[in-house]
Amino acid sequence: MATEIKVGLAGFGNVGKGTYDILERNHSLIRQRAGAPISVKRVTVRNVDRVKLLVDEDVIVTNDWHDLVNDPEVNVVVEAMGGIEPAKSLILAAIDAGKHVVTANKALLAEHGNEIFSAAQAKGVNVAFEAAVAGSIPIVKALREGLAANRVSSIAGIINGTCNFILSTMRDTGRSFDDVLKEAQRLGYAEADPTFDIEGTDSAHKLMLLSAIAFGVPVDMSKVHIEGITHLEAKDIKFAEELGYRIKLLGITKYTDYGIELRVHPALVPTRRLLANVEGAMNAVVVKGDAAESSLYYGKGAGSEPTGSAVVADLIDIARTAEVAVSERPRMPTTTHNPKAKSFADFGDTVCSYYLRIPVEDKPGVLAEIARILADNKISIESLIQKEAPLEDASTEIILLTHSTREADIQRAIRTMQQLANVRGAIVLLRKEELQ
Ligand SMILES: NC(=O)C1=CN([C@@H]2O[C@H](COP(=O)(O)OP(=O)(O)OC[C@H]3O[C@@H](n4cnc5c(N)ncnc54)[C@H](O)[C@@H]3O)[C@@H](O)[C@H]2O)C=CC1
Numbered sequence: 001m002a003t004e005i006k007v008g009l010a011g012f013g014n015v016g017k018g019t020y021d022i023l024e025r026n027h028s029l030i031r032q033r034a035g036a037p038i039s040v041k042r043v044t045v046r047n048v049d050r051v052k053l054l055v056d057e058d059v060i061v062t063n064d065w066h067d068l069v070n071d072p073e074v075n076v077v078v079e080a081m082g083g084i085e086p087a088k089s090l091i092l093a094a095i096d097a098g099k100h101v102v103t104a105n106k107a108l109l110a111e112h113g114n115e116i117f118s119a120a121q122a123k124g125v126n127v128a129f130e131a132a133v134a135g136s137i138p139i140v141k142a143l144r145e146g147l148a149a150n151r152v153s154s155i156a157g158i159i160n161g162t163c164n165f166i167l168s169t170m171r172d173t174g175r176s177f178d179d180v181l182k183e184a185q186r187l188g189y190a191e192a193d194p195t196f197d198i199e200g201t202d203s204a205h206k207l208m209l210l211s212a213i214a215f216g217v218p219v220d221m222s223k224v225h226i227e228g229i230t231h232l233e234a235k236d237i238k239f240a241e242e243l244g245y246r247i248k249l250l251g252i253t254k255y256t257d258y259g260i261e262l263r264v265h266p267a268l269v270p271t272r273r274l275l276a277n278v279e280g281a282m283n284a285v286v287v288k289g290d291a292a293e294s295s296l297y298y299g300k301g302a303g304s305e306p307t308g309s310a311v312v313a314d315l316i317d318i319a320r321t322a323e324v325a326v327s328e329r330p331r332m333p334t335t336t337h338n339p340k341a342k343s344f345a346d347f348g349d350t351v352c353s354y355y356l357r358i359p360v361e362d363k364p365g366v367l368a369e370i371a372r373i374l375a376d377n378k379i380s381i382e383s384l385i386q387k388e389a390p391l392e393d394a395s396t397e398i399i400l401l402t403h404s405t406r407e408a409d410i411q412r413a414i415r416t417m418q419q420l421a422n423v424r425g426a427i428v429l430l431r432k433e434e435l436q
């Protein structure tokens with residue numbers, strides 16, 4: 001039997017307003033699908049007067065989150081405020097009061113998920129977070145339900161709309177990084193602090209949650225290797241294109257012999273792959289499982305209603321399953337290390353292929369020196385280009401792609417090459433993902 005849902009909504013920004021608007025506009029459809037009505041009873045925000053003008057007059061708007069927890073009629077709290085506090089206190093208090101929680105807050109869950117999920121498990125309530133990972137894309141549901149038969153071996157995706165918007169808009173229009181970032185903020189894609197987006201942290205939060213669902217490990221952000229897009233240079237984007245690749249900010253988690261890899265970094269992706277052609281604020285996630293093999297999930301990863309769509313889907317699920325015993329519901333991520341799950345891999349053990357741009361003196365013998373160092377470190381070259389036109393100061397650049405090798409080996413080779421007298425500046429390293 002379905003349960004009527006009276007929502008206490010914390011936050012009425014992009015996600016909060018998107019959620020409210022969908023519930024209003026599609027009210028009867030949602031009621032039909034949930035089997036019971038879902039409505040917002042209370043909202044808590046900083047600016048009460050502004051929000052009172054945007055909601056029905058029977059919705060109670062206050063600026064104290066305790067009001068949501070203290071209202072016995074509110075049975076689900078939707079947290080769309082962002083940040084760690086007071087979001088964490090609100091969620092724990094709601095759980096303690098026996099209320100289900102829906103949150104879009106990946107930063108909070110990736111940092112404090114173990115505490116939150118175990119509190120919910122103990123209390124027999126749900127913490128649903130479809131909106132927190134890849135916005136509108138039902139990737140949490142796909143992993144927990146659609147792919148439940150599979151041993152997942154890897155997940156790789158574009159999971160930050162802001163970065164993908166910046167990279168594709170810069171490539172298509174030649175506009176500056178700062179200018180495009182401002183537009184992403186205006187469109188409601190960016191985090192309140194956009195360094196979370198551009199430094200890769202937001203992707204890392206989402207990746208951590210995906211890994212926790214797929215591999216049954218507790219969240220541990222210290223295990224994620226994180227690089228963002230702020231150090232990318234336009235010339236590498238151009239050289240990558242010439243070589244048949246596009247640069248995308250990827251989040252990758254893999255189950256390997258040496259542990260679970262967790263890494264976020266810009267990567268060269270072959271232009272013929274679907275992931276290379278994901279543009280703007282769109283997200284895409286490729287999951288590989290032993291039975292389903294490869295499947296791709298694509299959609300809007302950010303924005304008001306796309307994210308609200310995932311929040312409302314979680315609300316509908318709760319309406320349908322609130323009466324079901326916790327043990328019968330799809331499980332939340334684990335909160336203690338499962339002895340059968342692998343531990344996390346050392347980043348140095350990651351096996352990848354690489355793009356290197358090496359600024360060198362334009363004279364004979366340089367290539368041989370570089371090839372020798374790579375060979376000494378067991379690294380084989382897939383292709384190599386020396387840019388024909390020397391730069392003004394008689395230096396030139398060697399671009400090379402390697403075959404698969406260990407991260408620790410390539411880092412050692414770079415340190416050695418960097419000491420050569422003929423190497424004239426910092427060597428640029430980017431990783432290459434064939435995504436077969
Ligand atoms: N914007 C997007 O596309 C997406 C955002 N998210 C996540 O959703 C959450 C919210 O993001 P946005 O809606 O974009 O943020 P926002 O900045 O547009 O809205 C935040 C809202 O929370 C309220 N708020 C903040 N602190 C408060 C406090 N202490 N007490 C009462 N109200 C408070 C603000 O008044 C505002 O209404 C964040 O966790 C974000 O990471 C997740 C997926 C996509």
Ligand SMILES: N[C@@H](CC=O)C(=O)O
Nearest residue numbers: 160161162190191302
């Ligand atoms: N800032 C995030 C919002 C959604 O999670 C992004 O750009 O993807």
Ligand code: NA
Nearest residue numbers: 130133135137
């Ligand atoms: Na999602």
